[in-house]
Amino acid sequence: MLLFTPGPTPVIEPIRQAMSEPTIHHRTPEFEAIFAQAREGLKNLINMPEVLMLASSGSGAMEACVCTFAQSKILSVNSGKFGERFGKIAKAHHIPYEEIINEWDTPVSIESVMEILKKDQSIDAFCIQMCESAGGLRHPVESIAQAIKAYNPRIVVIVDAITAMGVEKIDTTHIDALIGGSQKAFMLPPGLSIIGLSSYAVDLANQRDVGFYFNLKTELKNQSQNTTAWTAPTTIIIGLTKYFDIVKQNGGIEHIYTQTKARSLATHKALESLGLKIFPKTPALAMNTIYDEKNASAIRKILKNDFDLNIAGGQDKLKTSLFRINQMGMIPLNKSTWVVNAIELALDKLSLRRFDGLGNKIFLETYYQLNG
Numbered sequence: 001m002l003l004f005t006p007g008p009t010p011v012i013e014p015i016r017q018a019m020s021e022p023t024i025h026h027r028t029p030e031f032e033a034i035f036a037q038a039r040e041g042l043k044n045l046i047n048m049p050e051v052l053m054l055a056s057s058g059s060g061a062m063e064a065c066v067c068t069f070a071q072s073k074i075l076s077v078n079s080g081k082f083g084e085r086f087g088k089i090a091k092a093h094h095i096p097y098e099e100i101i102n103e104w105d106t107p108v109s110i111e112s113v114m115e116i117l118k119k120d121q122s123i124d125a126f127c128i129q130m131c132e133s134a135g136g137l138r139h140p141v142e143s144i145a146q147a148i149k150a151y152n153p154r155i156v157v158i159v160d161a162i163t164a165m166g167v168e169k170i171d172t173t174h175i176d177a178l179i180g181g182s183q184k185a186f187m188l189p190p191g192l193s194i195i196g197l198s199s200y201a202v203d204l205a206n207q208r209d210v211g212f213y214f215n216l217k218t219e220l221k222n223q224s225q226n227t228t229a230w231t232a233p234t235t236i237i238i239g240l241t242k243y244f245d246i247v248k249q250n251g252g253i254e255h256i257y258t259q260t261k262a263r264s265l266a267t268h269k270a271l272e273s274l275g276l277k278i279f280p281k282t283p284a285l286a287m288n289t290i291y292d293e294k295n296a297s298a299i300r301k302i303l304k305n306d307f308d309l310n311i312a313g314g315q316d317k318l319k320t321s322l323f324r325i326n327q328m329g330m331i332p333l334n335k336s337t338w339v340v341n342a343i344e345l346a347l348d349k350l351s352l353r354r355f356d357g358l359g360n361k362i363f364l365e366t367y368y369q370l371n372g
C-alpha cells in the first residue's frame with residue numbers, strides 16, 4: 001500500500017537501512033558524535049541558536065513549550081484539530097488561555113491577534129500552527145510573529161511547525177520556539193520531537209526549570225553536551241543524521257524545498273483541472289486538501305481498494321468531506337503522477353468525469369515549469 005497521508009510519511013529505504021544497525025548505547029562517545037551531527041543538521045535547517053530533541057511525538061514538544069513558556073496566560077489560534085490541542089494542553093495544566101477560533105479554511109489575521117494582545121496585558125505566550133494539518137491551512141505566522149515582537153518582545157511566540165519543518169524555508173527571526181516531528185518531512189518513524197529555541201527562549205527555560213520528563217532546562221544542560229537527560233531514541237536520531245546526508249547528496253535543502261513546492265503546486269493545479277475544490281483559502285505546501293462533501297469518502301475508498309493508495313480523510317466535523325494528500329518528504333515523481341492519475345480514474349469510476357489524462361498533463365506541465 002502506497003502511503004500518502006500527511007504524517008506518518010513513508011520511511012525511505014536508505015533511512016530504514018541506517019536504522020537497522022545493531023542498537024548502540026546512548027552514553028557513549030560514538031552516540032555523542034551522532035547526536036552532535038543531528039544537532040548541527042537541525043540548527044542549520046531552522047537557523048536558530050539552540051535546538052532540543054525529545055523522545056515523544058510532536059504533542060510532547062507542544063506540551064513542553066506550553067508549560068515552560070506560558071506563566072500567566074496563553075493566546076492560541078484554533079483553526080483545526082492541532083490548534084485546538086494547544087488549548088487542551090493549557091487546560092490540562094490549569095494555565096489560563098484564550099482562543100481565536102477560525103473556520104478551518106481561513107487563516108488568522110494579524111489584526112485579530114494584535115487586538116486581543118493589546119486588550120489583555122496578562123497574555124505572555126502566543127501559540128499557532130504554521131500549517132494547520134486539519135485543513136492544510138497555512139497561517140501568516142512570520143508576519144504575526146514580527147508584529148507581536150514589535151509590540152512586546154517579552155511575549156513568547158510558540159509555533160507548531162510539525163508540517164512545515166523540512167517542507168519550506170521558515171523565517172525564524174521572530175519565533176521563540178519552533179516545534180517539529182520526526183514522522184513528517186524527515187521521513188522517519190514517529191517518536192522524536194524537535195524544539196528550535198531563540199536565545200530569549202533559552203534564557204526563560206533556564207530560569208523557569210519546569211516539569212520533570214519534559215524539563216527544557218535539564219535537556220538544555222545535557223544536549224549542549226551532546227547527550228540527553230533520559231535514554232535517547234538512538235535509532236531515530238541515527239535515521240535523522242542519514243536524512244541530512246541524503247539531503248546533501250540530493251542537492252541540499254533548498255533543492256528539496258523547490259521540488260516540494262513544484263510537486264505540491266502541480267498537484268494542486270492538476271486536481272483543480274479535474275474539477276476538484278481546494279479547501280483552504282491559503283493552502284500550505286505540505287499537503288493538498290480537497291473539499292468534496294459528497295464524494296471524498298468514496299474517492300478514498302476507490303484509491304485504497306483499486307489502486308493500493310492510502311490518502312487521509314478529514315477530521316472531526318470534516319471527516320467525510322475532505323481528503324488530504326501528503327507532499328512532505330522526498331516523494332519520487334512517478335509516485336506523485338500515479339496519485340493524480342488514480343484520482344482521475346476514481347472520478348471516472350464514480351461517473352463524475354470521463355478519464356482523458358488531463359490531470360497528469362497539467363501536473364507535468366506545471367511541475368516542469370516550476371522545476372525545469
Ligand SMILES: *Cc1c(COP(=O)(O)O)cnc(C)c1O
Pocket residue numbers: 007057058059060082129131132133160162163181
Ligand atoms: C502531525 C502533527 C502534530 C503531531 O501530533 P503527534 O501525533 O503528537 O505527533 C502536531 N501538529 C501538527 C500540525 C501536525 O500535523
